[in-house]
Amino acid sequence: MTGTHALLEVKNLHVTLTGDRRRRTVLHRVDLAIPAGAALGLVGESGSGKSLTARTVLGLLPQGARVEGEVRFDGRSLTAMAPAALRGIRSHEIAMVFQDPRAHINPVRTIGDFLTEGLVTTRGVRRAVAEARAAALLGEVGIADGARRLRQRPSELSGGLLQRVMIAAALLTEPRLLLADEPTTALDVTTQAEVMAIIDETRLQRGLAMLFITHDLALAAAVCDRIAVMYAGSVVEELPSGHLSDAEHPYTRALMASRPDLGGPGKKLTAIKGRPLSAFETGPGCAFAPRCPDARDTCTTQHPALLPAGSGQAACHFPHHPRAAAGAAERSTSDA
């Protein structure tokens, strides 16, 4: 992907955290690029570092975190930015939607306080004006009686409604980039679809760029232009979402194979053997090597770099070409 016009660029990001007196690597090497108005799906198992990547973008890491590499937004480096300027970015340019709205919205204050707080404290908008805009936006995200909801407290709203409130709060500041950290994971299935539709619609209407974090490959493919797959703190593959079936990296393909298919019964689900590693557990080689069916000696000793492969980029010593593989399989059966 050409990074020259990207709105958000993450280059060579390496993050360590301290906890229990030990310093642990949580992100090994993350490279991402999102052009203005485009959506990138960041997919991976839990613990692979997806959320931390989003948090690093906004500078929301806990104390004692060390960040190497660079995050650029619209040409400006966020990693080198002074706290006040970074606050400006948070309030004007990049908005975040969190996974669990129940925990992420102050339970003591009203919905109206939550929605208008950004406008009132960072833009100097009068409260009444901010409330009118908030109520209108609530209508846009599918909450009809906005004016009444503004007086309510989070405990009076369902999880789905709260997530819509969170989305409205993110849109209210008219950002250019939306970081959505598993915004539907905490919701039940029917609500998930509704909330996802709202995110997708409002994003396209406004021409918002989005970093969409999820563990659901199909969902990411449905709403995003491109997909980045993370494993143990590194991006292992990056490709257009339409080309997922031609994935180069064995991990991406394993993810595809472990996905239930609505096509009908008969096909067996394949689970990925072994357990996912955390970034700090990885050795010198490819992090996926212990679980990879095609791993060879090189894989356990050398770290693969993210290089162009197929229709995107893959970090694999032996990028797999599905058609060639299929041919190989045919050959071996005919031999037998």
Place this chain on the structure above:
Amino acid sequence: MIWRFIARRTAMLVVTGLVASIAVYSALFVAPGDPATLLIGGGKPPNPHLLAEIHRQYHLDDPFLQGYWRWLSGMLHGDAGQSLSYRDSVTHLVTGRIGNTLFLIAYAAVLIIVPGVVLGTVAALRGGLGETVVTAVTTAFMAVPTFVMSVLLIWWLSVQWRWFPAYGAGSGFAGRVEHLTLPALALAAAWTAYVAQVTRSAVRTELVSEHVQTARARGIPERVVVRKHILRNASGPIFSVAGVAVAGLIAGCAVVEQAFGINGIGALLIQSAAKQDLAVVQALALITVVVFVAINTLVDVVTVALDHRVSLEGTS
């Protein structure tokens, strides 16, 4: 929801008050010997003539409920009977001393709440060495009982440094401040430490909470995050523990007034208990218990108003 909670707590307050008043009144009859002897005060040889007079004057031979009702309605109308050992009306004894006690409690409450909340908040927000020091010092202070703190303060600030007088309550505002500083410090020390610790952990809990992270992610200015999210959400437990502390002062007053020779309600309670002057003890015990329970009720109600999350737990 909140009104139901208030109604419930008020009902509980009234029931506790009634139970307390029955218990306090029946003390007269549960105690060994003729109740009239107890009203005269312990140690005096009973004079049959006087005893009969007291029996008549205090309606001691009436049925229990009738006597109780007369006593209770008297108390409610501000007539708490006569103290024979002080040769004065109980109401007069109380009104003459309540100023000192209220001043002392108010002073100690300020000394508890202001430094306690400030120390705890700063410790939690700053973290690091300051937080460790505050925690260590407050843990030590919490183990020092009021009466030991009293003698330490008298020895250190009064005898050694001669900064404050060691005895008496003083008169006028300045005089009272001068005289009651040490007693208020002694009364407050352990509670200040306790309030600081609870504040510290309440603020720290909010500091690392997800909703504070949201506020930061939205670029809300840090002072607004601290005021509107961290302190606002921590105010429930902070207020609650501060209220418990102030209620605790009511009992603690007795010890401190005795230690510093302050002419207040607490000292009066102890001295009349020592003289076994039950008329005074009954009145003071009832007042103390009712005020104590009333403050606790008020604190619970305000806590619920500050933080509606508590009401769900409180009413269940």
Place this chain on the structure above:
Amino acid sequence: MSTYQIAALGRGSTRLGRLRGLIRGRCVLIVAGSVVAVTVLTAVFAPLIAPYDPNAVDPTAVYQPSSSAHWLGTDDAGRDILSRLLYGARSSLLAPALVTLTAGLVGTALAVSAAWLGGWYDRLVSALLDIVFGFPGLILAVVVAAMFGAGLTVAVVTLSVAYLPFIGRVVRSAALRERQLPYVSALRMLGVSGRRICLRHLTPNLLPLVLVQIATSYGYALLDVAAFSFIGLGVQPPTAEWGLMVANGSTGILAGRPEQSLYAGVVIVVFVIACNLLGGSLSQRLLGDNR
């Protein structure tokens, strides 16, 4: 309110966690254990250790500073302060032990029977425990002292009542939980009587909790008894008792002789801190919690 506070007290930063780890560390525990053990031993063997009769008045040796004859000096009546501290440990330690043990015994009996029988009896017991809990213990003790006259017995009996809720409320809710466990219904189906289940099964299973509650309230009981003696309604002079010694010494403070009050005060504070540390560690060992 209480659940809320406890929840709020639960968390801490890693640095404080480390500090707490240090406090709970073995080293401090050994020190606390030795402080308690030595104090208990001196209380038991006071007559053998004490250099003087604690009540021997000597008008010629009033307010002596510490010397080889009187290690900690003498008090306003010329009595040896060290001997009085050693003898004072007896009533100072025994009285709160009686308070917590009585409250533990009666509280457990009330709590288990209330949890087992349920109904109006349970409601009555809970209401009574709540009301006693709402009373300031010291005021209760003062009223009873006014009725029966001052003295250690009154202090111990009243404080036992005042400490009932500290054990009863906790044990009752634990007993309610225990009652729901499958083994209890299994015993009932086997035809075991309720009395036997309570005595032989519920109570023994709740014993660690009861012990922890007794241990953790011991320090507070000691402070309350000492405070009660300090205000003159507990142990009566000339008996040696720490709270009383603090009060006795306060006249000496103004004369520039604070030894009696200070030594007695320091002994109380050090012993209570040691008790609280041991109680906390016991609670951690037996219940595995971090109170």
